Amino acid sequence: MVQHPDYVVPTGDFIKEWMEDEGINAAELARRLGVSRKHVSGLLHGKVPLSHEMALRLESVTNVPARIWNLHETGYREALARRKADEVLTGQYEQAKAFPLRYLREQRLITAAGRDKAGTVRDLLRLFGVASFDSFFSTWEQGAVAYRRSAVGRKDLPALAVWLRVAELSVNDTDLPEYDRGGLEGALPGIRALTVEEPAGAFRTAQSLLRECGVTLVLVPAVPGLGIHGATRWFEGRPLIQLSGLWKSDDQLWFTLFHEIGHVLLHDPKGLYLTDAQDKMEDEANEYAMRLLVPREYEDRLPSRRNLKAVRDLAAELGIAPSIVLGQVQRRTSDYGWGHDLKRKVDLAAMAS
Known part of the structure; x- marks a missing residue:
């Protein structure tokens, strides 16, 4: 970040230095410049702006190029403006x-x-x-x-x-392909299969697969108190999905990702879709993610009570992480007090790197 000095040096100070070196006073400088003593006094005290014409006169008198005097004056006026701006900015704190x-x-x-x-x-x-x-x-x-x-x-x-x-x-990928809806739909089985892998590496692979379809996926740590797991909108002509990893568990992260992909495929690209919204589009994205992870024909296989073996067996058959099956069972039964060992903690720092 560029640092600016916190002091202001009038152009007149540089003129005074030259005067001291040459041993002349303000009256003599005024005569040489062909202006009034009052004008010279204004220059020396920074009360009168240094014009380009006066810079040329100073060049003739001092043998210092006019561009140097103009640079001094520009720096001085900018410093004054910056000081005034700082006062305004402080008032906006x-x-x-x-x-x-x-x-x-x-x-x-x-x-x-x-x-x-x-x-x-x-x-x-x-x-x-x-x-x-x-x-x-x-x-x-x-x-x-x-x-x-x-x-x-x-x-x-x-x-x-x-x-x-x-x-x-974070979107600085100048070579990102155009959005390819067919490519995204074709990539979904591979992304779904990643859920069984270690979360950090799987997330990076998912980013790469989505990138090939023109979709940007980023992890942005949650802002305290915001309470949003994910968001989707189109940015610079392509879908941008961001996840917060709010609950720091793999099942929530993956479900949110497929939920956001649902928005990309189902909804108007002009919209902003946030997981804390309560509307029809959020319900549709939830349904999309649930059906992608656990197809409807397997829905009656979800256990209706605490049964870790049934969760693991169904997850293995579906080829997804047991934590995701567990999450759907918990949502259906409203019983969240079991199966915590199936959920893997998400290392946000590792995944965002």
Whole structure:
């Protein structure tokens, strides 16, 4: 990150240095420049901007190129503007506190120190590519990106916007193929079979398989309190799926992935689909994931009570992780107090690397 000095040096200070070296006073400089003493006084104290014409006059008098004087003046005026801007940014710090600043620092997306209010606000605005928080909200409410407008009105919009933005910043694959619906449907059996493997390696393989179909899959650690397992929208013309690994178990991660793939295949690409929504499309994506993992003809094979052997046997027959079968049994029976040994913990750091 570019560091800017916290002091302001007027162009007049450099003129004074030259005057001291040459042993001349302000009255003599005014005569040589052909201007009033008042004008020279204004230059020396930074109250009068240095014009390009005056820089050329200074070049003739001092033998210092006009471009050097212009650079001094540009730096001075920029420093003044930056100081004023910092005052404005500091005034916006209370608005910045609505965003998950600690999370952003952990993700190294805000590098300003906690005591640097202006720097914190500046980093946050740069994250979203806006000049102010008013601009941030207007781009979500009225901007050209349709999926953003669907999130307006949520009380957790600042946290949600951060989580979504982190995923977008990770999309830097310039060679990503165009989206291939047929390729995605053809890849699903192979991705489904990955559920039996070690989660970190299997996740990376799933990313590669989806990439070949023009689908980006990223893991973005959950923002504290957000409570969203996954999200899907189209970004730069291709599907973008992000998972949070919120419950840190393999069954939840895989079910959420197939749920999000369901959105890609079933729903309008202009939408934003979040797993905490309660609507018809979320129900459809849930049904899609359940039927893909446990086809309807196997549904009556799901045990109706605690039976680890039946869970393992059905999982082996279906070729999926036992934890996924267990998860469906638990959802059907609302009995979540058993079978925990079948669920593998997800190492988010390993999977995101």
